[in-house]
Amino acid sequence: MVRGFPPEEFEARWERLRSAMTQARLDAVLVSTEANFQYICGFSSQTWVSPTRPRYLILPRNSDPVAIVPTSNAQGIFATTPVRDVRTWQAPNPSDDGISLVVGALREIALSYGAIGTELGPESRLGFPVGDFLRLVEATRPIEIIDASKLIMRLRMIKSPREIDKIRAVAHVASDCFERLPEMIKPRTTIRDVCRLLQAELIKSGADKAPYVVGEAGLGGYETVMMGPDDHILSSGDLIFIDTGAVYDSYFCDFDRHYGVNYVLGEASRAYDAVYRATEVGLAAAKPGRRVSEVWRAMTGSLTSAGVEATYVGRMGHGIGLNHTEPPSVNSTDNTMLEPGLVFTLEPNAQYELSNHAGQKKLMVHEENVVVTDSGIELLSNRAAPQITILSFSS
């Protein structure tokens, strides 16, 4: 599959961004995080792993974009992006890591509104030190520096066919790896080693990275979906939960799968059945013109009829794309309209108690990835099996 995007993809993004800037009365946007920098110009580099050297990209409403990057990044900007105004400094330079260049570039922008947007809002981060942000705000007065993260995210939420191709590709790789995983697991393996097997298989099978491979295993269920894997050795009756965020060409898939060791306790099977059915209801409810909150309500209704208890996870799905999680949130308050190109996860979750075992409540979190189409949705992950897959180990 072709990597990157042709120039017309970025031309279309710039046009939409500039039109959104006009509506929001912004003269430019300044971005410094990997996802937004890449969204605007296509720069893809693993150096974002390191926090030492910041990178800045300015897209003015009425003039050409400006990249302000360490000297060592300039070749990459010229070779892989349509940005031609590239300004550099020898980084790291703790006393001025590019910030005076940014201030200079912002001052050159022709102002109609006196406002420049940057990444300040919910779910956003800044890709450079806040001390430098405060200096920038002072040095560019009277220009107002306000939030543009929601504006950019609204555009990013609706993926182009080329973006969807990338997410579909990595979701298929992850689906295949999850389906092959049972053959690969040997008895008395730790859940950590199961995650290791899956991570290596994802890479070998075509994912570029698998930054997120969480696994939990325990008799009859698991109590967190954020902390594992640990060194628990698989044994009969364990329910295995594995969740992966894998990446192809910078785009994430994000879904989980369950396996039982030899057998699954009835309470776990019933909880799985409830979230599986809730997902079916969510898949049927997700159509263009509906709202995200309606999909949440449909799934919640299904879980309530099944008599299972709600959890503290806080939502039942979220957007995916250049970030592992991004807006919208599938919950009661997010009224984002489903439009063709919106890619998100359906993630109904429940909690349950084991009747014969004291202790904490168990979680059951199911997840699939979908894209909204003209008439409904397309599943990007291969649909999970209606029953938990059993690994048969003779012990």
Next chain:
Amino acid sequence: MVRGFPPEEFEARWERLRSAMTQARLDAVLVSTEANFQYICGFSSQTWVSPTRPRYLILPRNSDPVAIVPTSNAQGIFATTPVRDVRTWQAPNPSDDGISLVVGALREIALSYGAIGTELGPESRLGFPVGDFLRLVEATRPIEIIDASKLIMRLRMIKSPREIDKIRAVAHVASDCFERLPEMIKPRTTIRDVCRLLQAELIKSGADKAPYVVGEAGLGGYETVMMGPDDHILSSGDLIFIDTGAVYDSYFCDFDRHYGVNYVLGEASRAYDAVYRATEVGLAAAKPGRRVSEVWRAMTGSLTSAGVEATYVGRMGHGIGLNHTEPPSVNSTDNTMLEPGLVFTLEPNAQYELSNHAGQKKLMVHEENVVVTDSGIELLSNRAAPQITILSFSS
């Protein structure tokens, strides 16, 4: 190897941090980034991949630490950290993602100095939206919110024996994988697939993650160390450069290796020889009591005598630990004293031209990982071979 740290490790860190706070006249530090949060309490979770839900940790100078985390993270804090005051909210909640709890907790702190430190300085980031930071500054007046990133980083720079064990472990895994790589590469492979092989091998061999696996290959050399890998197919005379940042139990190693396909052009061999010798000089110069800038000067002197040209990379090494790159910077201006426990990379680099080929200058970047001991340094990576390793493909 044991994962995590025993309670006394955190007690020692808190004692050092509190004593640094007193010196800096700070009543508390507030951290929200993965590395600093983990340094202070040991919380290790892959959910930091997602920017949706922020997490906050406050260590007051005179009272117990407070974690402010999404409800879904509370179990992990209790189970894996010594923090007992855990305050939660149902995230995501875009209108108040924990920030009012943070303001409340900061207001409870007994003030001696009226100042609280957070992550604002060079090489730091904030782990929550800047819009919320600005709200926090307003809501906590007259408390001053100032930088504590340098103070925390000065402590983090000097690793404990347990931290060094983790870096040594992952550096050995990466060294072994680099040494086995030649047997694994088949003729007519792309550099992307070579990186894929290495990444999978790192995971299978015991690294938890390999967030950074950059590769470049080309006749006689490479022109960037930040952009690859791409789909270039290996052919005779190619110089292969691979750099990896791999992780064990949250600690990074970071070094590179070179391979030649069938042969290496003389210019590349000479440049390799120059950076190899500069590394030897750097290894000999690195001793407790010397300064980082002296190590830089020793390596620069060696490169100058070898007649090679300086590059735009901006430094010749850096600290490693919970971040892929962290202070100090091995350059002319960083006068950090080498102390036992300082872990850093020696990374001399040069550029050269190919006499028979037009085009851009080639880079040559060599790298090893070391820890300062009582009497000198210990190599954490297995020392690279003095000549570029040749892959022999019959074509």
